[in-house]
Amino acid sequence: MPDATEIARDAIARHGTAPVQLLAVLHEIQRRYHGIPRAAMEVVARAFGRSVAEVEGVIGFYSFLHERPHGEYAISFSDCPVDRFLGQDELIERLCRQLGVAPGQVRDDGRVSVETTSCTGLCDQGPALLVNGRAIPALDPGRIDTIAGLIEQRRPLEQWPGAWFRVEHGIRHPGPLLEAPEQPGKALELALELGPAGVLERIERSGLRGRGGAGYPTALKWRYCREAPGEHHVVCNADEGEPGTFKDRELLRLRTGDLVEGMTLAAFVTGAREGFLYLRAEYGFLAAELEQHIAERRSAGLLGHTILGREGFDFDLHLVTGAGAYVCGEESALLNSIEGRRGTPRNRPPYPVTAGLWGRPTVVNNVESYIAACRIVLQGAEWFTRHGTERSRGTKLLSISGDCARPGIYELPFGTPVGEVLELCDAGEPVGVQVGGPSGTFIAPPEFARRIAYEDLSTGGAFMVFGPDRDPVAIAAQFSHFFAHESCGFCTPCRVGTALQQRLMERICGGRGTVADLQELEQLAGLMRQASHCGLGHTAANPVSDTLARYPEYYQARLQGAALQPQPGRPPADSRKEVARDA
Amino acid sequence: MPEFLLDGRSVPFEPGQTVMEAAIAAGIYIPHLCWHPAFEPHGSCKLCTVDIDGRPASACTRPAEAGMQVTSGSEALRRLRLRLTQMLFVEGNHFCPSCEKSGDCELQAMGYYLGMTDNHYPHFYPRRELDASHPDILLDRDRCIFCELCVRASRKEGKSVFALAGRGPQTRLVINSPSGRLGDSELDAGDEAAGICPVGAIVRRNTAYRVPIGQRRYDLAGIDEESLARERPLLGRADGPTED
Amino acid sequence: MDRPKIRIATTSLAGCFGCHMSFLDIDERLLELTRMADFDRSPLTDIKQLGRCDIGIIEGGVCNAENVEVLRQFRERCTHLVAIGACAINGGIPALRNRYPLEACLEEAYLRGEGLHQPAIPDDPELPPLLEKVLPVHEVVQVDYTIPGCPPSADAIWSVLCALLAGREPELPRPLIHYD
């Protein structure tokens, strides 16, 4: 194997040393050397004009980059309640047993490492794993055995059955957005007629609100950015890290044209000349197609210089692949990540619309928002407002997973009651539904008349169904693990609060919890909500406080006998990043 | 000058000032650990959490606006700050009796100020690496609270000796040197970065017990008075982000 | 006096008796204290059996199975439990071992340490088994009041005791709060 510094130099030669290329360079070293040793960090630091410590800081931040080499075959199982329902734990155990490796460790010969990673966005076709970053869905014991064999034979991934890597589209219920045929360039032509103000006016009239979850009016965002002085940028948030969300995965494949066109419209409105599409690393399998599509649009005159022949209408788009950090879906953290920094959220104000990428006014929108914007320009605001409610216009893509007969992607008008969604996906009588993923709301059957809408149950698209036999406490405990693992560590309440919450939930699940622990959980929830720096910390207690409020009897049943005594217990080790450190 | 209300007192401010800067300038203490008048605000410790027009906000990063109603002195906020301080204690290894910073430590003094008599939460007892490689400066990561003051100070001095690595509860301070050890870095005992640590994580060696316990900074004055006296004259020294 | 006398018990778990020494530093106030209170189980009285008490004072953290048992008994039999000193509150100096595995500590001390005669890890069945980690008191039982310090000053201890004896909620004034 070539030396790590050689690989580093090679990667730098290929990608260049613009700050946005830092992650790409680190990815390549990681892929080829299975780790990024200090010698390679030094080469990278020198080339990028950064300190070694800073590069070390960046590497340590992301789950998919490691200083200490991982296995030649680095396997990460998707750690999501839905995957676990499907027998993930047994599969992990089976693979580890066959390969003779402990979870979270690298095998002595360096051949293989097995660990878990946060939800990979394949919950509709899980259980799933990533091997060297490539997704294999629909695992079963037989496939696990074959994988173990292939690894022992040291077969390159190219020789693994290609069908394994196929990710199904999983569209169950298309609606206006998914059904309309793409018309490349058409929306841009219309935009040239309407002018930037006309485009804005149309989007404003449509009432389009951000599809990433927060629901900020898209037109307002574009307008603020347009009005801010200086050079502008347009960024697409395709980080889709919220467990149970996978609708962008399909939009990125099936509506690529509308997406890029939507971004180009944003550029047209704001005057941005450069855009970035930030793709979560778990969706690396989409990168080649996306790059190809972007290249095709360049040749077709729909991207690049003088778009559609209009003098001065220049906009180009670059793909940036993340490296495993849920918090990078937070828009200001995402911008830091694009700039090649640690993905910690910034202080706000100022907001990205006035000071975003490199301090310049920047529009950040979700994949679905850009696509909707494109369709609105094409088909008119009235076409859009025909669906949805007064305050939540249009349709919403839901990613439905868990205990239902028909998991997959559903496009439904805003305002659809949860009960109707449950019928559509044939869910029977669930104990509860996690709407909007762990950062959203966990609701119980009495609330199934509530509606999917910003004014009621807001969601970035996740809809996880939990059947009658599932234990809400165990689910909340898994989500508390997720938040502790994904907290960026910047601010005290979330860095420490999520870890405390995880410990308390483990204690309760272990039958050692007390009434005092339940009170402590409630207090922690309040503190994180009040004092945290970003949305991750604000919502990190949602699964716990939602289930505490709705399923007190499940918690009570888990408490230890009458005694109010805390028990000595060992703090749990976080096995995930451990491979790199203590192995 | 425009003004806002802080606990019922009106506080004048210059446009561009944060709530913290205006308050300190007006002689009103708002608790803080990661804020320092000479550096751009960080916003991470959250000790400065106040209530602005009914919503929580960090005083150190929030620009002052005319007419804001700011509450800092409520019992609810004291409790919140107490819990945050206790969180900082349990996530590291803070054994004050064996710490040379004791009496001069802002975290400890914050505990005193907030009436903290225990750590409330279960302790993490993390295992963090001690770096004793530098002849004049000791780095005891056990006591680091991730305020990044050393990072900011060293960056401003043009050396960028420090950075944070890791994520979440695994966050750790790393050193810019070929070996990753402090002794091989450019840090000098005279650097501002060597003296800025609010806790006992970065300490200048051979200075520890010159002033006996019981006669140290916060043995003599509360962190509120001490902070106002020391930091008020420094206001306005911050010159914005100092990258590159 | 019409009220029955208050009963106080004290114990030192994984501590150095420094807190007890500081307690004795209340000096002549001890006389005042004995007028209002009787001592039950305590190193000061050498009584070994714990009866029902109003106030239990715990010095030191919890490092072995015996500590756990004693502490639980104190919790059961004392109405108010007071954790006193750094070790009881955060494990203190004994908890410095927490970042290493117990085995490694024992090996370092008894097998690899300097000046050892016949190195061997003690395994007398009389010895209570050590816990993997030294725990602060509040991580094992519910604690009502805490007096920080290493040791807390006699004044701090006196201040809390006086409040409890008078039936008031103890509140340490700022100058009496110290962690060192």
Ligand SMILES: Cc1cc2nc3c(=O)[nH]c(=O)nc-3n(C[C@H](O)[C@H](O)[C@H](O)COP(=O)(O)O)c2cc1C
């Ligand atoms: C922890 C966290 C994770 C987030 N993840 C995503 C994400 O994966 N995709 C997304 O579009 N928005 C995500 N957001 C919301 C973004 O910050 C931002 O609001 C959104 O990208 C704006 O786009 P929109 O207005 O089109 O929804 C996240 C927010 C937080 C706090």
Ligand code: SF4
């Ligand atoms: S709330 Fe959590 S994720 Fe957000 S900045 Fe704070 S530590 Fe980071």
Ligand code: SF4
């Ligand atoms: S850094 Fe401060 S709080 Fe921590 S041990 Fe030292 S004196 Fe105590």
Ligand code: SF4
């Ligand atoms: S070493 Fe000190 S100054 Fe640096 S981050 Fe840690 S606590 Fe802050």
Ligand code: FES
């Ligand atoms: S002082 Fe404001 S967050 Fe630290």
